Amino acid sequence: MSLTLYYHPLASYCHKVLVALYEHDIAFEPRTIDLGAEADRAELGALWPFCKFPLLRDHERQRTVPESSIIIEYLDPFAAARPPLIPRDANDALQVRLWDRIMDSYVHEPMQDIVLDHLRGTQGDVSGLRATIQTAYGLIDTQVATRSWAAGDTFSMADCAAAPALFYAHTLAPLPAELVHLRAYFDRLMDRPSVQRVLAEAKPYFPMYPFYSAIPARFL
Ligand SMILES: N[C@@H](CCC(=O)N[C@@H](CS)C(=O)NCC(=O)O)C(=O)O
Incomplete structure (x- = not known):
C-alpha cells in the first residue's frame, strides 16, 4: 500500500484516523496541511472541495478517501493481521x-x-x-x-x-x-x-x- 494522509497533528478528526493507523501499524506518508497557507489549501481543496482533513490518498488504487469514519472503514480490510476496528459480525x-x-x-x-x-x-x-x-x-x-x-x-x-x-x-x-x-x-x-x-x-x-x-x- 502506498498512502498519503493529509492532516494536521493538532486536528481532532485527524487524531481519530491516526489512532486507527497506529492500532493497525499501517505505514503512510504524513502530509501536514497548514489551512492558513494558500498553497496548502489549494492542494487539499483540489482533492476534496470541502477542504477538510483528514484525507487519505491511496496511490496504488488511485483512490481519494475523505471522512474519518470512511477512511477507517477503507483501511480495515488491509490490516487483516490485526483485530479489526469494525467487527466482521x-x-x-x-x-x-x-x-x-x-x-x-x-x-x-x-x-x-x-x-x-x-x-x-x-x-x-x-x-x-x-x-x-x-x-x-x-x-x-x-x-x-x-x-x-x-x-x-x-x-x-x-x-x-x-x-x-x-x-x-x-x-x-x-x-x-x-x-x-x-x-x-x-x-x-x-x-x-x-x-x-x-x-x-x-x-x-x-x-x-x-x-x-x-x-x-x-x-x-
Ligand atoms: N466529518 C469530517 C470532519 C472533518 C473536520 O471537520 N476536520 C476539521 C479538522 S479537525 C477541518 O478540516 N477543519 C477545517 C475547516 O473546516 O475549514 C470527518 O469525519 O473527517
Whole structure:
C-alpha cells in the first residue's frame, strides 16, 4: 500500500484516523496541511472541495478517501493481521457504527463548534452545545459501566472516535466527577499506546489550541 494522509497533528478528526493507523501499524506518508497557507489549501481543496482533513490518498488504487469514519472503514480490510476496528459480525459492526456516530455527532461536533465560536469571536450562545455534550457524557457513562470499550470489550472505531472527542471536550466541559465509568473509560483511552502516540505528536502544537490552559498537566 502506498498512502498519503493529509492532516494536521493538532486536528481532532485527524487524531481519530491516526489512532486507527497506529492500532493497525499501517505505514503512510504524513502530509501536514497548514489551512492558513494558500498553497496548502489549494492542494487539499483540489482533492476534496470541502477542504477538510483528514484525507487519505491511496496511490496504488488511485483512490481519494475523505471522512474519518470512511477512511477507517477503507483501511480495515488491509490490516487483516490485526483485530479489526469494525467487527466482521454485522450486529456488532452496527453497534460500533452507532457509537462512532454518537461520539462524532454529540461530543466531537458540538466541541468543535464551541471552539470555532471562540476563534471567530462571535460569542454566540453555546449553552445548547454544552448541554448536548453533557447528555452524551451521561449516555457514554452508562454504556461503559459494563464494557471496557465503547461498543464492547474490543477496542474499535468507536474508541478511535471517542479519544479525540473526549480529549478536547474535556477542556471545555470537564468530565463530571460523579460519572465514574466515563472517567475510567477516559483514562483507559488516554493510556492506549496509539492514543499516547497521537497526543505526543500533537504536544508541540498544543499552545496553538485556544483552550490550551485547560489541557490537563499530564498531557503537557
Ligand atoms: N466529518 C469530517 C470532519 C472533518 C473536520 O471537520 N476536520 C476539521 C479538522 S479537525 C477541518 O478540516 N477543519 C477545517 C475547516 O473546516 O475549514 C470527518 O469525519 O473527517
